[in-house]
Amino acid sequence: MRARVYVTLKPGVHDPAGTAVQGGLVSMGYEEVRSVRIGKFFEVEVDDDLSAQHAGGPRARLEEMCRKLLANTVIESFRVELL
Amino acid sequence: MRARVYVTLKPGVHDPAGTAVQGGLVSMGYEEVRSVRIGKFFEVEVDDDLSAQHAGGPRARLEEMCRKLLANTVIESFRVELL
Numbered sequence: 001m002r003a004r005v006y007v008t009l010k011p012g013v014h015d016p017a018g019t020a021v022q023g024g025l026v027s028m029g030y031e032e033v034r035s036v037r038i039g040k041f042f043e044v045e046v047d048d049d050l051s052a053q054h055a056g057g058p059r060a061r062l063e064e065m066c067r068k069l070l071a072n073t074v075i076e077s078f079r080v081e082l083l
Numbered sequence: 084m085r086a087r088v089y090v091t092l093k094p095g096v097h098d099p100a101g102t103a104v105q106g107g108l109v110s111m112g113y114e115e116v117r118s119v120r121i122g123k124f125f126e127v128e129v130d131d132d133l134s135a136q137h138a139g140g141p142r143a144r145l146e147e148m149c150r151k152l153l154a155n156t157v158i159e160s161f162r163v164e165l166l
Contacts, residue, residue, distance in 0.1 A: 018125075030148055034128040038123060038126075039125075043091070045118040046117065047116075058115075065108055065113055069107060
């Protein structure tokens with residue numbers, strides 16, 4: 001099965017890259033762009049048989065992966081979407 | 084209004100960072116993870132009044148921004164979602 005994991009900066013955390021993109025767009029003539037925040041996402045392909053050997057199901061496993069590796073939970077939040 | 088823009092590597096384009104994350108997850112015990120591909124997304128806040136001054140609507144403008152700045156269309160594809 002496939003899943004998508006979205007990792008976003010928490011509200012209030014400064015995003016200098018997003019601010020740079022916003023400034024770039026405005027200077028290119030897209031003056032309607034008020035703010036940009038940049039996040040990342042992971043498209044994960046999970047083996048169903050191996051996944052079934054773990055209690056809690058794939059969502060619980062993916063959330064664990066987020067907390068341990070994919071997201072920095074001090075400054076980032078995450079969302080898991082099973083496809 | 085708000086929009087999200089998702090930028091993904093096109094199929095067939097090598098993703099060394101994704102491969103590294105996949106290897107990391109497997110070595111941490113998540114052996115069910117077959118592949119990982121990394122994309123980015125942009126949360127864009129658009130001023131409605133300024134946006135209305137342009138023909139084609141916000142989606143056409145955002146797609147133009149993707150082609151010109153947010154995505155490298157040689158190796159990346161993009162998707163615009165209006166919220």
